[in-house]
Amino acid sequence: MVGKVRENVESMEFLQSKVLQILENVKDPEIPSVSVVDLGMVEDIQIDQYGRVKLKVLPTFVGCPALEIIKKNIIEAIQMVDGVNGVEVEFVHDPPWTSDRISEKGKVNLKQFGIAPPPVFIKEKELWDVECPYCGSHYTTMENLFGPTACRSILYCKSCKNPFEAMKPISTLM
């Protein structure tokens, strides 16, 4: 009996890691280099003994039109995992998504797509510091706080003279 229980626990952990692994392949449709995991959108994964998976996902911005597509992609990806028997995705707002949930790997992959990670606020200088994703220069200016999607702003690099985008900083202090 004890052996059986242990076997179950092990297989659950295995399934959990498989689900997480597959979620690394689910990308934001508007930023195809970054997964929903690296964006910090996946808050909780619950798998019961029957292999039913329940996810809690945090929307980045409330009016983001990509949300339903992301939901569909998550469900389709997880359904492919052996041992999974049904997937439910729920969008929750607590805790609210903030831009500091983006992982280090996510920041690297954002840059690859030409998007700077959320700017860092330097208290001493009272300035936002944004690094150009192309040349690494900090000699950049904000052109438009609002960009092509709700989560991005438009900036310009005065060093390499490229326009680029940056993730908009979002925090509960706002």
Next chain:
Amino acid sequence: MDQIATPQEAIQNKQYKMALIELLYQLADDDFILAFRGSEWLGLAPHIEEDIAYASINQATMGHAVMYYELLESLGEGSADELAHERKASERKNAILLELMNGTGSYLENPSYDWAFTVVRHYFYDIYKKLKLESLKQSSYLPLAQAATKIKMEQYYHVMHWKVWFNQLVLSGGEAKTRMQAAIQKVWDEFADVLSYGTYAADFSKYQLIEEENLFKQKWEVEMQQVFQKAGIDYPGPPSARKGNGRTGMHTEDLNQALSILSEVYSLDPQATW
């Protein structure tokens, strides 16, 4: 009173539910109709950067309306789509100021929209909305408090955006200043309606859904006095509600015009899935 964590709990107390639903309709309808008026500017904003920014703001604001409609949906009021598209003008609880047309003409024919009015309406509304969200973060209805926390983070950028426009135009001279002053008057003539809690005001504070109506008004006035002072304009005193009270379902012909356009595609085939 204890915090109400789920719609199931809220439904159990009839009076609480009635007050909550009333408040949610006001919040949803306000954001919905203003986001619609804003979206009519698409392609017509003063310059390309503004077109992008304003489109993004409208999308976010429409997202906030959806969030409130979904809270209503979870309380058994019908689907969010139906609530947005199918309700008649007399059932809407938005403030009259927010439904008023952007100017003369339509976005297809001779749009002669008033940018000064747009800037003032948005800036004053967004300051109001920011204060309202701060209060809603403490709401007794937990799903509403959580929604407010989320929305407020986005609202921060909206207020910032309209503040820049407002100050630049109002502090300049010539036509800009004259038109801004006329716009301020027009918005001030109706803003008391935006501030109104409607017929359930007493229940809103009794159930701690939001802070007491008069306290809230005072808070807004204090903030607005600073706005006027910084802009070098005399504070006009308490705002009025000349066209009536939208919270009670009273509206202008402008709302009918908006509803017939925004529900045109939806009404072609209400059963269609999107």
